[in-house]
Amino acid sequence: MKKIKIGLLGLGTVGTGVYKLIRMxxxxxxxxxxxxxxxxxxxxxxKNKKREGVDESLLTDNWKDILxxxxxxxxxxxxGGIEPAKTMILEALKAGKxxxxxxxxxxxxxGRELLDxxxxxxxxxxxxxxxxxxxxxxxxxxQCLAGNEITxxxxxxxxxTNYILTKMFEEGMEFEDAxxxxxxxxxxxxxxxxxxEGLDAGRKVAIMASIAFHSRVVFSDVYTEGITKITAAxxxxxxxxxxxxxxxxxxxxxxxxIEVGVYPVMLPKDHPLASVRESFNAVFIHGDxxxxxxxxxxGAGEMPTASAVVGDVIDVARDLAYDCTGRISCxxxxxxxxxxxxxxxxxxxxxxxxxxxxGVLAQIAQVFGGHKVSIARVVQKNxxxxxxxxxxVTERVKERHMKDATEELxxxxxIYEISSVIREY
Amino acid sequence: MKKIKIGLLGLGTVGTGVYKLIRMxxxxxxxxxxxxxxxxxxxxxxKNKKREGVDESLLTDNWKDILxxxxxxxxxxxxGGIEPAKTMILEALKAGKxxxxxxxxxxxxxGRELLDxxxxxxxxxxxxxxxxxxxxxxxxxxQCLAGNEITxxxxxxxxxTNYILTKMFEEGMEFEDAxxxxxxxxxxxxxxxxxxEGLDAGRKVAIMASIAFHSRVVFSDVYTEGITKITAAxxxxxxxxxxxxxxxxxxxxxxxxIEVGVYPVMLPKDHPLASVRESFNAVFIHGDxxxxxxxxxxGAGEMPTASAVVGDVIDVARDLAYDCTGRISCxxxxxxxxxxxxxxxxxxxxxxxxxxxxGVLAQIAQVFGGHKVSIARVVQKNxxxxxxxxxxVTERVKERHMKDATEELxxxxxIYEISSVIREY
Numbered sequence: 074m075k076k077i078k079i080g081l082l083g084l085g086t087v088g089t090g091v092y093k094l095i096r097m098x099x100x101x102x103x104x105x106x107x108x109x110x111x112x113x114x115x116x117x118x119x120k121n122k123k124r125e126g127v128d129e130s131l132l133t134d135n136w137k138d139i140l141x142x143x144x145x146x147x148x149x150x151x152x153g154g155i156e157p158a159k160t161m162i163l164e165a166l167k168a169g170k171x172x173x174x175x176x177x178x179x180x181x182x183x184g185r186e187l188l189d190x191x192x193x194x195x196x197x198x199x200x201x202x203x204x205x206x207x208x209x210x211x212x213x214x215x216q217c218l219a220g221n222e223i224t225x226x227x228x229x230x231x232x233x234t235n236y237i238l239t240k241m242f243e244e245g246m247e248f249e250d251a252x253x254x255x256x257x258x259x260x261x262x263x264x265x266x267x268x269x270e271g272l273d274a275g276r277k278v279a280i281m282a283s284i285a286f287h288s289r290v291v292f293s294d295v296y297t298e299g300i301t302k303i304t305a306a307x308x309x310x311x312x313x314x315x316x317x318x319x320x321x322x323x324x325x326x327x328x329x330x331i332e333v334g335v336y337p338v339m340l341p342k343d344h345p346l347a348s349v350r351e352s353f354n355a356v357f358i359h360g361d362x363x364x365x366x367x368x369x370x371x372g373a374g375e376m377p378t379a380s381a382v383v384g385d386v387i388d389v390a391r392d393l394a395y396d397c398t399g400r401i402s403c404x405x406x407x408x409x410x411x412x413x414x415x416x417x418x419x420x421x422x423x424x425x426x427x428x429x430x431x432g433v434l435a436q437i438a439q440v441f442g443g444h445k446v447s448i449a450r451v452v453q454k455n456x457x458x459x460x461x462x463x464x465x466v467t468e469r470v471k472e473r474h475m476k477d478a479t480e481e482l483x484x485x486x487x488i489y490e491i492s493s494v495i496r497e498y
Numbered sequence: 499m500k501k502i503k504i505g506l507l508g509l510g511t512v513g514t515g516v517y518k519l520i521r522m523x524x525x526x527x528x529x530x531x532x533x534x535x536x537x538x539x540x541x542x543x544x545k546n547k548k549r550e551g552v553d554e555s556l557l558t559d560n561w562k563d564i565l566x567x568x569x570x571x572x573x574x575x576x577x578g579g580i581e582p583a584k585t586m587i588l589e590a591l592k593a594g595k596x597x598x599x600x601x602x603x604x605x606x607x608x609g610r611e612l613l614d615x616x617x618x619x620x621x622x623x624x625x626x627x628x629x630x631x632x633x634x635x636x637x638x639x640x641q642c643l644a645g646n647e648i649t650x651x652x653x654x655x656x657x658x659t660n661y662i663l664t665k666m667f668e669e670g671m672e673f674e675d676a677x678x679x680x681x682x683x684x685x686x687x688x689x690x691x692x693x694x695e696g697l698d699a700g701r702k703v704a705i706m707a708s709i710a711f712h713s714r715v716v717f718s719d720v721y722t723e724g725i726t727k728i729t730a731a732x733x734x735x736x737x738x739x740x741x742x743x744x745x746x747x748x749x750x751x752x753x754x755x756i757e758v759g760v761y762p763v764m765l766p767k768d769h770p771l772a773s774v775r776e777s778f779n780a781v782f783i784h785g786d787x788x789x790x791x792x793x794x795x796x797g798a799g800e801m802p803t804a805s806a807v808v809g810d811v812i813d814v815a816r817d818l819a820y821d822c823t824g825r826i827s828c829x830x831x832x833x834x835x836x837x838x839x840x841x842x843x844x845x846x847x848x849x850x851x852x853x854x855x856x857g858v859l860a861q862i863a864q865v866f867g868g869h870k871v872s873i874a875r876v877v878q879k880n881x882x883x884x885x886x887x888x889x890x891v892t893e894r895v896k897e898r899h900m901k902d903a904t905e906e907l908x909x910x911x912x913i914y915e916i917s918s919v920i921r922e923y
Binding site for chain 2: 090094095098101104105201207208209212213216217218219220221287343345347348349350353360361362363364365366367368369370371374376377379380381382383384386387388391392394395396397399400401404406
């Protein structure tokens with residue numbers, strides 16, 4: 074019986090899931106792809122650590138054991154981070170091995186070099202698991218929707234923040250309490266910065282934008298803003314406006330360039346992304362032929378991520394059987410500039426605490442007018458003797474104009490505080 | 499410059515969309531797949547019919563013109579129906595051409611023969627457009643999720659009925675009024691039978707079940723029940739129960755065999771399928787590794803369907819470039835029996851008009867008990883002097899037991915009418 078031998082780099086959460094899933098499916102694979110999948114070696118940092126349910130004879134702490142093993146045709150990289158993952162992937166490709174990776178950090182930074190190397194050596198480099206975990210998104214974009222000009226990619230691609238925002242919305246919790254609950258349940262890490270500040274989502278949106286628009290977008294192109302400033306009061310307003318607040322990765326291909334950012338958005342309740350709850354992820358796209366489409370599922374976790382990795386491994390195995398590795402490589406054949414974020418237009422929701430006296434609204438309106446910001450709606454609430462809460466929703470205005478206007482407002486005597494600035498869909 | 503020549507069979511709505519989209523994308527294809535796509539000939543019934551925007555020199559009414567043209571490497575079949583589509587596809591494959599089809603009727607009946615022939619001749623036979631129009635679902639199931647044992651496939655795969663049910667739910671319309679509106683807007687045909695009776699959805703669910711469970715399911719295996727009996731009163735109860743009513747294609751792979759059917763279902767509002775509105779489609783799946791996932795988008799229409807067809811064509815073009823056509827063929831390597839529908843267990847919502855007098859409920863409960871139907875909930879409403887409305891929700895019971903119980907209830911003196919029997923999720 075034919076066997077396809079695999080080297081697994083890393084045995085953390087995802088690596089363990091991949092190990093389990095490949096063993097579970099080893100037999101049926103023979104019938105789907107005509108070969109058994111066999112993990113021959115596993116690269117770990119510490120060979121002596123006790124690992125439940127893992128065949129210890131497969132473990133090695135020497136990368137060369139895998140790189141120089143000519144039987145190994147597929148390398149699965151689930152170490153994460155830039156180095157040593159990058160060097161290992163490049164060496165594996167150059168040694169004639171195909172590579173499957175779940176490494177969003179690396180691909181969002183160095184995807185081009187990895188894909189170019191794979192193409193040069195005629196090998197597969199697949200990374201479905203790097204974006205939105207188990208949800209099929211890379212292959213749909215590269216293959217199923219290849220006949221489209223994709224103009225919009227909107228994604229809830231971070232489960233931690235979606236869990237927190239769901240708790241805030243459904244149970245009226247404040248951010249800090251929801252975060253603590255997420256940490257208790259293992260949805261958030263002890264240091265939650267990468268999640269709650271939108272960095273994790275930013276890496277994923279860079280990868281999706283590159284593939285959707287056929288033009289390289291890297292993480293440093295992505296404006297990121299997290300959810301730490303969102304309060305229960307903002308959520309209450311969102312409800313009043315028949316909306317929800319979601320942390321969205323937003324990428325648009327416009328006539329003046331690519332717009333790309335991650336930030337909280339007030340989204341109408343009937344938008345398909347609005348009903349994505351708990352730690353689920355979803356990616357919404359718009360293409361000129363397909364119209365709107367959305368892909369929903371588990372964006373992280375041991376087995377969902379393993380599902381995406383093993384799907385890629387099976388695809389490589391089919392390419393090996395048909396001698397066509399390298400069949401789908403880099404599809405970034407364009408060079409579209411990424412727009413300066415200040416030039417992007419958005420609608421804004423502003424909530425501020427102001428002095429309760431005549432003429433304040435006129436002053437504020439004048440500041441906005443001076444910065445070319447048109448006001449669509451004003452609501453005054455929570456009026457007290459000295460203080461009132463003012464909510465202003467703008468028309469679509471340039472980010473830089475909005476920023477200048479809020480800077481000026483902050484310095485006004487009649488404004489105690491600008492409590493929140495949230496973009497509207 | 500390399501050109502890949504295509505023969506297009508049929509120039510109806512989908513055919514015209516495919517023609518337009520391939521021409522729109524002809525140039526960029528050179529950069530993604532290294533070849534231009536060119537429609538060389540189009541098979542039509544009537545060559546002399548006036549067709550806006552179509553190069554008339556491509557039209558032919560003679561199938562042999564395409565079959566015997568050795569330059570044509572890809573045949574796109576968008577005629578629909580069993581014959582002559584089946585014969586043409588088989589002849590094309592045997593003549594060494596690859597085939598892309600959007601023909602759900604044919605694939606739901608004869609998929610095995612077509613796929614086996616493609617495999618025998620080492621050619622691609624792809625049909626992403628045959629299920630859920632523009633939504634990527636076949637390729638995600640066959641590739642991205644190939645590492646999973648899929649246990650559940652639930653689909654809203656008919657836009658006409660979803661539009662009608664949305665109008666009934668959101669605007670309180672009766673079925674007939676919503677149908678008329680759908681017909682006026684072109685969402686429903688003059689003879690809406692195939693849509694409203696669940697036949698169209700039944701074909702799609704047969705195809706999806708086959709792929710998801712790796713075992714052939716044909717249309718005649720699928721129990722179908724439409725939405726013509728759903729009333730505004732049922733919808734009002736659904737709202738009261740925090741649910742919606744959707745026409746679902748349901749396929750499950752259980753230890754005792756495959757369960758497959760199409761019928762209206764009361765679905766809790768927080769299920770991802772519940773928020774699929776208007777004529778949109780969505781397919782929800784559960785796999786042992788990926789957990790829950792859902793694919794949402796346009797299930798029909800000229801350009802969304804063309805999007806799926808052209809995605810397949812581009813995939814064939816890549817296989818041609820790498821000399822690996824036939825790379826993914828039939829994946830039905832199992833033979834799992836399809837269960838008799840009577841043996842399937844479901845929960846039921848029953849609404850009935852009964853005589854308003856003591857002892858009636860006891861009589862009804864006795865009938866249910868005699869047929870092994872456990873009652874979970876009883877609500878009495880709209881009580882008049884002579885008549886009352888009784889709503890009963892059952893526990894999970896066998897379809898045949900439920901059928902026997904309702905037959906007996908129908909003949910009871912104290913029951914005027916069984917107004918509706920709807921399955922609950």
